[in-house]
Amino acid sequence: MANRVHGATWAEHAGLTDEPYAAKEAGPEASQRTLYPMVTGGSVVAVKYAGGVLVAADTLGFYGSLARYDKIRRMEAVGVRKDTLVAAGGDLSDYQYIVKTVEARAVEEYALDDGAAMSPAALHSWLTRMMYQRRSKMDPLWNSVVVAGCRDGKPYLGASTMLGVAFEDNFVASGIGAHLALPLLRKRWTPTLTEADAKTLLEDCMNSPALCKTPHSPELSVSQ
Amino acid sequence: MSSFAGRELLNPANVMEASYDAGTTLQQDNGLNFLGKEVDTGTTIMAVQYDGGVIVGADSRVSTGVYISNRASDKITAVDDRIYCCRSGSAADTQAVSDYVRYFLDQHRMEYGQPPKVATAANLFQMLCYQNKNMLTAGIIVAGWDKEKGGQVFALPIGGALMEREYATGGSGSTYIYGFCDAFFKPGMTKQQCEDFVTKGLCHAMARDGSSGGIIRMAIIDESGVERKFIAGDKLPYGPL
Numbered sequence: 345m346a347n348r349v350h351g352a353t354w355a356e357h358a359g360l361t362d363e364p365y366a367a368k369e370a371g372p373e374a375s376q377r378t379l380y381p382m383v384t385g386g387s388v389v390a391v392k393y394a395g396g397v398l399v400a401a402d403t404l405g406f407y408g409s410l411a412r413y414d415k416i417r418r419m420e421a422v423g424v425r426k427d428t429l430v431a432a433g434g435d436l437s438d439y440q441y442i443v444k445t446v447e448a449r450a451v452e453e454y455a456l457d458d459g460a461a462m463s464p465a466a467l468h469s470w471l472t473r474m475m476y477q478r479r480s481k482m483d484p485l486w487n488s489v490v491v492a493g494c495r496d497g498k499p500y501l502g503a504s505t506m507l508g509v510a511f512e513d514n515f516v517a518s519g520i521g522a523h524l525a526l527p528l529l530r531k532r533w534t535p536t537l538t539e540a541d542a543k544t545l546l547e548d549c550m551n552s553p554a555l556c557k558t559p560h561s562p563e564l565s566v567s568q
Numbered sequence: 569m570s571s572f573a574g575r576e577l578l579n580p581a582n583v584m585e586a587s588y589d590a591g592t593t594l595q596q597d598n599g600l601n602f603l604g605k606e607v608d609t610g611t612t613i614m615a616v617q618y619d620g621g622v623i624v625g626a627d628s629r630v631s632t633g634v635y636i637s638n639r640a641s642d643k644i645t646a647v648d649d650r651i652y653c654c655r656s657g658s659a660a661d662t663q664a665v666s667d668y669v670r671y672f673l674d675q676h677r678m679e680y681g682q683p684p685k686v687a688t689a690a691n692l693f694q695m696l697c698y699q700n701k702n703m704l705t706a707g708i709i710v711a712g713w714d715k716e717k718g719g720q721v722f723a724l725p726i727g728g729a730l731m732e733r734e735y736a737t738g739g740s741g742s743t744y745i746y747g748f749c750d751a752f753f754k755p756g757m758t759k760q761q762c763e764d765f766v767t768k769g770l771c772h773a774m775a776r777d778g779s780s781g782g783i784i785r786m787a788i789i790d791e792s793g794v795e796r797k798f799i800a801g802d803k804l805p806y807g808p809l
Contacts, residue, residue, distance in 0.1 A: 381727070382726050382729070383727055383729045405729075410746075412725070413723070413733070435727065435729075436727070436729035436731075437694075437729035437730075439729075440728075440729055440730060441698060
């Protein structure tokens with residue numbers, strides 16, 4: 345049942361079947377190759393501290409300029425050991441698809457039952473490949489993804505954009521936060537940050553007057 | 569969206585010239601070429617959770633351009649005994665998607681051996697809406713009752729994101745009642761309070777939105793089943809809550 349639905353539409357995504365809709369004048373919304381973001385989430389800010397990573401994402405879903413949905417989840421603990429957080433700004437439906445794909449892979453790993461589990465760094469790399477592949481098909485996943493995790497006591501933090509650009513750093517921010525929170529983070533981050541300091545730092549970033557232009561309620565999640 | 573704005577503008581200079589060319593889009597679309605337009609459920613739909621179930625409500629207007637092609641349609645569609653969906657956007661798209669979901673859910677029910685969960689139906693909708701997001705204009709609200717979690721409401725806006733909510737509104741008319749809903753919604757309402765909230769909300773949206781109107785159709789879904797209610801167009805409860 346699921347395969348039939350997925351099979352048909354995946355072929356369409358890859359351009360292997362004709363699109364009969366394109367022939368009819370059904371309006372501009374009917375057949376677009378590039379997807380435009382619909383329900384979008386705002387900034388994600390994340391910071392490494394001594395012994396872990398802290399991620400903050402606001403919980404407001406925008407529909408254009410309408411603040412339509414409150415209390416949405418934009419970060420999820422994934423992986424067999426649940427030691428990685430995947431958070432994303434951008435289109436909410438694409439983010440939910442990313443989480444589903446990652447969790448499907450985690451289920452496969454669990455079923456293999458060989459003790460191996462994808463590390464946060466490996467997951468970041470895998471997601472980046474996925475984002476790059478989609479952008480190369482001119483059908484991007486409209487997200488800036490942040491992958492954060494802790495494996496064997498070593499914290500990992502990386503980000504991938506919708507174009508497949510990836511980097512790893514001590515602190516990352518996506519969306520408008522990239523412009524507004526990063527300067528603050530650059531000024532105040534130290535390698536010996538404690539968890540409490542990190543939390544204060546992120547709260548200051550999310551509550552900064554400039555970010556308050558689009559009202560949001562931050563939700564913090566700890567990864568240890 | 570863009571077609572909605574286009575419908576309202578009639579150019580007096582050529583409003584009487586009917587154009588029968590359904591394939592071309594004229595520079596000055598006189599708006600009376602409704603035969604060439606897609607059938608659109610410009611709509612107001614709402615689903616609200618209360619203690620013990622959900623109430624689902626919708627208006628009944630379906631328009632093709634400026635012509636109201638159906639003034640008493642039923643936008644509340646059953647996909648299972650106690651799971652309903654409200655449809656907004658393209659009438660054809662939403663009917664096709666809900667027919668598929670009904671079909672898959674029926675098969676699932678046979679395997680599952682008991683009434684399916686509302687979350688299952690919502691996930692099926694998401695699978696279809698997201699994978700076909702290029703080709704669909706479908707804003708759907710899924711609401712129902714199951715014995716695991718009681719009444720639940722799921723919002724599926726255009727694009728295919730899935731969100732569980734305490735209440736959800738959708739369709740073109742919903743833009744006019746965001747303030748109303750923010751002001752008057754309270755979690756944990758009784759069935760009667762919920763009913764009043766839904767009817768008032770729909771009524772106010774229908775009053776202001778040109779693409780919503782007709783009658784109010786409601787379905788109250790709880791453990792004992794579904795009760796369908798209907799409020800005639802001339803008895804709409806306009807006024808304060």
